[in-house]
Amino acid sequence: MITGKNYIGNQLSSEGSKTYKTFNPKLNIENTTLFHEASSEEIEKAVSLASNAFEIFKKISGAKKAEFLNAIADEILALDQALIETYMSETGLPEGRAKGERGRTIGQLRMFAKLLLNGSWVEATIDTADPDRNPIPKQDIRKMLVPLGPVVVFGASNFPLAYSTAGGDTAAAFAAGCPVIVKSHPMHAGTGELVASAITKAVEKTGMPNGVFSNLNSSGIEVGTQLVQHPKVKAVGFTGSIKGGRALFDLASQRPEPIPVFAEMGSINPVILLPKATESRGKELAKTYAQSITLGTGQFCTNPGLILGIKGSSLDKFIESLSDEILTIDPSCMLHPNIIGNYERNKNRALEQNGLITTADYHDDVAVNHARQTITTVEGKTFLENTTLHQEVFGPFSMVVQCEDIEELTVVISNLEGQLTGTILAENDELNSYPFIVDALQDRVGRIIFNGVPTGVEVCPSMLHGGPYPASTDSRFTAVGIHSIKRWVRPFSYQSWPNHLLPDELKNENPLGLSRLVNGSSTSDPI
Amino acid sequence: MITGKNYIGNQLSSEGSKTYKTFNPKLNIENTTLFHEASSEEIEKAVSLASNAFEIFKKISGAKKAEFLNAIADEILALDQALIETYMSETGLPEGRAKGERGRTIGQLRMFAKLLLNGSWVEATIDTADPDRNPIPKQDIRKMLVPLGPVVVFGASNFPLAYSTAGGDTAAAFAAGCPVIVKSHPMHAGTGELVASAITKAVEKTGMPNGVFSNLNSSGIEVGTQLVQHPKVKAVGFTGSIKGGRALFDLASQRPEPIPVFAEMGSINPVILLPKATESRGKELAKTYAQSITLGTGQFCTNPGLILGIKGSSLDKFIESLSDEILTIDPSCMLHPNIIGNYERNKNRALEQNGLITTADYHDDVAVNHARQTITTVEGKTFLENTTLHQEVFGPFSMVVQCEDIEELTVVISNLEGQLTGTILAENDELNSYPFIVDALQDRVGRIIFNGVPTGVEVCPSMLHGGPYPASTDSRFTAVGIHSIKRWVRPFSYQSWPNHLLPDELKNENPLGLSRLVNGSSTSDPI
Structure with a gap:
């Protein structure tokens, strides 16, 4: 066939x-x-x-x-x-x-x-x-x-x-x-x-x-x-x-x-963990994110490759839970030996950078072409100074950045390249308190998500799948x-064109019954 | 001040x-x-x-x-x-x-x-x-x-x-x-x-x-x-x-x-003279076009720099009338010595090309920085072979291309660079007979005009001022x-965002009373 x-x-x-x-x-x-x-x-x-x-x-x-x-x-x-x-x-x-x-x-x-x-x-x-x-x-x-x-x-x-x-x-x-x-x-x-x-x-x-x-x-x-x-x-x-x-x-x-x-x-789809949510739901979020990071062996353009939080015991616990959870998931097969080859190479390049700590790396034997999921962590300062850490590692890999405070977190967001998505994990009353985080994130992404995961791109009119460069070449x-x-289209104008030679879409009679903007008003009436 | x-x-x-x-x-x-x-x-x-x-x-x-x-x-x-x-x-x-x-x-x-x-x-x-x-x-x-x-x-x-x-x-x-x-x-x-x-x-x-x-x-x-x-x-x-x-x-x-x-x-805004219109209204059209070519001393992006017709006595008469008419218009001042310098240089470059015949060139004395209006003509074959003749001469200059037949006219149109506008001068029943002309012209321009002049860009929602390259860098x-x-805008999506933190444009209540696409239907109702 x-x-x-x-x-x-x-x-x-x-x-x-x-x-x-x-x-x-x-x-x-x-x-x-x-x-x-x-x-x-x-x-x-x-x-x-x-x-x-x-x-x-x-x-x-x-x-x-x-x-x-x-x-x-x-x-x-x-x-x-x-x-x-x-x-x-x-x-x-x-x-x-x-x-x-x-x-x-x-x-x-x-x-x-x-x-x-x-x-x-x-x-x-x-x-x-x-x-x-x-x-x-x-x-x-x-x-x-x-x-x-x-x-x-x-x-x-x-x-x-x-x-x-x-x-x-x-x-x-x-x-x-x-x-x-x-x-x-x-x-x-x-x-x-x-x-x-x-x-x-x-x-x-x-x-x-x-x-x-x-x-x-x-x-x-x-x-x-x-x-x-x-x-x-x-x-x-x-x-x-x-x-x-x-x-x-x-x-x-x-x-x-x-x-x-x-x-x-490319996109590493930053996820912002706000303090209250980290404290109250860290364990549950870790479980959700272990799934999202490994979904489809991490081979999604919306895979969450970067998690940003504020340094402290709650974030420590989140990292621990995420690392534990991800190791309970069975490794899966990547698309092609070249893809897993790139995954290993890009992951290793990241792991070689100063200050990056590995908190989970699947170490049991895996079947051929199956990817070992990996969680790493790094300080905000180190992340800011080394743009190699900002590069996508296509596969089941994620990095948790521990920021000193909310100011450093905002600076980290502002220094990211353009992204398909940005996610904020927060308690309902918490988002209010961090307008600068939301502003900074909006400037860097095409879609912003509250308390969800970036993986899963719904096909619907309201979806924006794209974003500032390099998420896409044209954010518009x-x-x-x-x-x-x-x-794939361009606007085209007909001036003083005879009605019977116009395309049906523009004829006086409106034979297709379209909604049209006529003399500034939306209408589906004939002219 | x-x-x-x-x-x-x-x-x-x-x-x-x-x-x-x-x-x-x-x-x-x-x-x-x-x-x-x-x-x-x-x-x-x-x-x-x-x-x-x-x-x-x-x-x-x-x-x-x-x-x-x-x-x-x-x-x-x-x-x-x-x-x-x-x-x-x-x-x-x-x-x-x-x-x-x-x-x-x-x-x-x-x-x-x-x-x-x-x-x-x-x-x-x-x-x-x-x-x-x-x-x-x-x-x-x-x-x-x-x-x-x-x-x-x-x-x-x-x-x-x-x-x-x-x-x-x-x-x-x-x-x-x-x-x-x-x-x-x-x-x-x-x-x-x-x-x-x-x-x-x-x-x-x-x-x-x-x-x-x-x-x-x-x-x-x-x-x-x-x-x-x-x-x-x-x-x-x-x-x-x-x-x-x-x-x-x-x-x-x-x-x-x-x-x-x-x-x-750039744009030379081709104007297509169909045979019947040339015959029945050539003199009147020549008068209209002499005005359009010299409007604002030809310093409009929609200036008609190229007129395409079918060889014959009607077109000869049109060229004669256009040449006579344009010489009755008083020369006017260009924007700057550099602009008139470029006009003279680009016009002379065109005039040096083999086969281009000057049918009108204002020869009386003109005041300083005033431009001499010029009409030229060339055979379709010569025009097709020499792309120098396709270049814009910014100023009161136009070239009439005499095509052998409607097939050559179609080829000439298809070989033009992208344009802001294309105009067809025709009798009402004539346009019907030349669908390939209209098709070819549509592919090359942003706005198509019937029996008018390209100069005059109405500021209204239906206006397209742009077009295929090099009329613009993005015809969309x-x-x-x-x-x-x-x-200057890009679409941006909010996913699962709390209603009270959404911009007013997207809130359930629709406080601005906008027309919105909600679950596939256009409405200004709240949700």
Whole structure:
């Protein structure tokens, strides 16, 4: 069922000579399929098809695009156990996670289908003419969001379904009216190909133009580089490391025509433990956080890698409880030998820093590619002086910073890089007393959480998944939820355009029944 | 009344040793005031004040910020004739234009004040909790737009009021809750200082934090470079040349923490003359366009620098009429000897290109710094082969491209760089017959106009002033209208946050009566 080939539009193709295999980290063996990396000619063809498809796709109605998105969801479900088993064999993740992530992926596609059926997301804005205005007559102007053009989506290692081939970036781009070229993640190329086959079936069944989707295999940086530099590519979506995301951002910014890159990258997701909560609920919080730190073997972008508290016996007890609790959890398998290799390397680099004390390090034997969870602690002063300690250790690792007082805690927060999330653990009456903490944290993060855990990114309109750099390359956008569509669209104005030639979204009659801003007031009435 | 000093927050300051003067192009003499360029220390102080002011300003209510914006408008009006005369002495522009631009500037400030009083622009989005949801309880999440932080605004040479000190970028940034540091344009530093004094009075009268505004004099690139590279600066607004805008974009993209730059830059604003309209209304259109090309001595970003038609006797007659008409218009003064110097240089570079024919070039004597309007024509094939001919000639210059047929016309459009506007001149029944022209043009521009002129940028919600690169550095935003505020804000989510500590915009009670998206439905009801 898996061919190892690329989808260049609707056609399977394997012209390239470079090949690679995926890896089963649980069994510690290579999977059997040989994947053909896309050749330069195949890339060129995919982009050319996408650019041509754009001229058709951009004019397809919301209702038809919704049908397309729902068809993708149906076809993914129809892959059934073949998809789940391939997913598991390429990630070492358990069946429950595979099914959960599939559910999320399907849910995102259907969410965008619903958004398209409603249609008001285009933000139709109309100001009607006033020919009698003095000194200059007022022209009729009508604005709506239109798609940018072909979008390149990079698959994410840690979410083979929800942030990859038919994940959030792709679903949002299709909804916007943009063709998508996926640079498949090499660690789960088989899962990627299966999902690509589902998208291709949906393209054919719902009559979408050939080239609206391509899936390119790649194990190095060449395919991605050629794609991002291609003049016909108009935007890029990425989820992964700071190094990878920044490289793409730099390539895109340095083009003769720069294009937007939304890269969701590193985050250590600081958690602030306020004194009263530490004292009254330290033990319980330690238990909750031992779970959150090891969830998915710590391979979540919202993993809490940094806990900030005020020095004292309550914090000591919290650290002790957290260290005890985390050692009771069975180590689990990481996605790939490279991922666990990076985990060990980055953890060891942190552990080598002066002043960092290890309070828990799983030391029993572990199965191959299973990660040893680790808790460390350091003084606030030491943390402030050494930015190596601010770097993400992707995996089940966390660091507790013991600050002298609330002032030092505020300084530590202000000196953090941008983050996806910031969490405050406090008693209900306690938050009031620390406005500066909340202010400082807000400036550094995209989402702020009260008495919860940062892991778990709800797919809903109010979600902001992104944040100040390096959490993302542009804090003005989100990677999750309906508003993530805004990454792939631009406003476009029609001035004095004949009514019958306007898109339906802007016609006087309002045939789609959209909510529109007409002469400054929101209405769904015709004009 | 004009001191030549910088405003570092509310304080006048002149520590720098570098000085310069503005120039009266009509009288061809330097104006008398000596302006002190901001020193490195003054820049540092302005940014530090802005960063501190941000922590206060970001929490000031919409109603208070509206008061501030209206106070700026009032104080600008109170400058009365002193402002108008300074403006005229620094630009060579007539009194009517000065007053018109002041009206627009005041109007923009009051428009944002109104937006703040309404309040719904923050796009409050709320999803309430569902503790009983299986398998994972749903958390309460609430999102709204929050300011990015200190914004640097670069004054524009051609709009000393509407796109400079208290112009659209500044008004939108203040409305968003961002402090502003203006890099004053050296050609109208006196106008800039007067407006800065008005803003400073408004800051003091309405109790805004010191540092929410600074105005820095500068005649070179050093001040702008230091500002854009400063870690505490979070965004940049610019209106001007491609060279200048791209340099700032590159600086901002290459920072350790990249920041968004909205630069509105070059555009030749293609106008498509369809055959029937050329035939039936060529003479009338030529008259209209002679006016549009010379409006404000061609110093508008929406000046029509390129007219595309189909070869034939009707187009010949149009070119003849346009050439005749434009020579009946009296030449007018450009903003500065440098501007007219660039005009002459860029025009001559174009005229040197093979195949470009001059059909009108004002040859009578002109007063000093007055520009000679020029019309040229070239074959479609020649235009396609020589991208030098695609470059903007800022001033009263336009080029008519004679295409072989509608196919060549479509190819020419597709090969243009990104543009602010595209105009189609056609009979009512004619537009229908050329869908590919409309499609191709839409991909290249931000605003499309039917049977009008591109000059005249209405300040209204439906306006898109921007467009694909190099018309702007990010086609997803507009420089004009209420939605221009989106350049300076980011969405921010609160998860499980106590109701009484949420900002008013997100509280259950909806005390501000905003229109909000609650559990997927738009409502202004409390929760």
